[in-house]
Amino acid sequence: MTWNPFKKNGTGDEAQKPLTEAEPGERKGRPTPKRRLAEERNLRPLVPKDRKAEAKESRRRMRERENRQYDAMRSGDIAHMPKAERLPWRIYIRDYVDARFNIGEFFIPVAFAILILSMLVTIKWPALSVPMMLLMYAYLIA
Structure with a gap:
């Protein structure tokens, strides 16, 4: 269907006309604002007044x-996590890592205990310092 500016009846481009503030079918009761006034009303500054x-x-x-x-990351609320964390493979990996047992979780307490134990044992038996160091490296590798 083509547009005819001289056609008076309501058939045609009704869906394309923007609705005004008045109800459809009513007269708006006021003149159309000038373009300059409409632009001034919609004008917003690019830079705020108080930066x-x-x-x-x-x-x-x-x-x-x-x-x-x-807070969503701590509680596991997927709906409020960042978008990068909502990906299915990230969810799967988080669940997998949280579910498994890992000896690396206890590295710092065990390393601290081995360090203290090696200092105490070395005072009385200096020959045990090398096995304690090897024990530390073995735990680190494991």
Whole structure:
């Protein structure tokens, strides 16, 4: 169907006409605003008037969003995690890592115990310092 500017009846391009504030079929009761006035009403500044306050507010919003995402990561709430963490393979890997037992989780306490034990044993039996060092390396490799 072609557009005819002289056609008076309502058939044709009704779906393409933008709706005004008045109800469809009613007259709007006021003149159409001038283009200059409409542009002024829709005009928004590119740079805010108070840049420091806007930057402070932006940092506050970003901090709130990051805190929500951090809380979601701690609680496991997938709906509020960052988009990169919602990927199916990331979810699978997180579940796999959380479910398995790993001796690396206990490395620091065991290494600290071996270190203290090697210092105490070396005072009385200096020959045991090499086996203690080898024990430490074996645990590190494992």
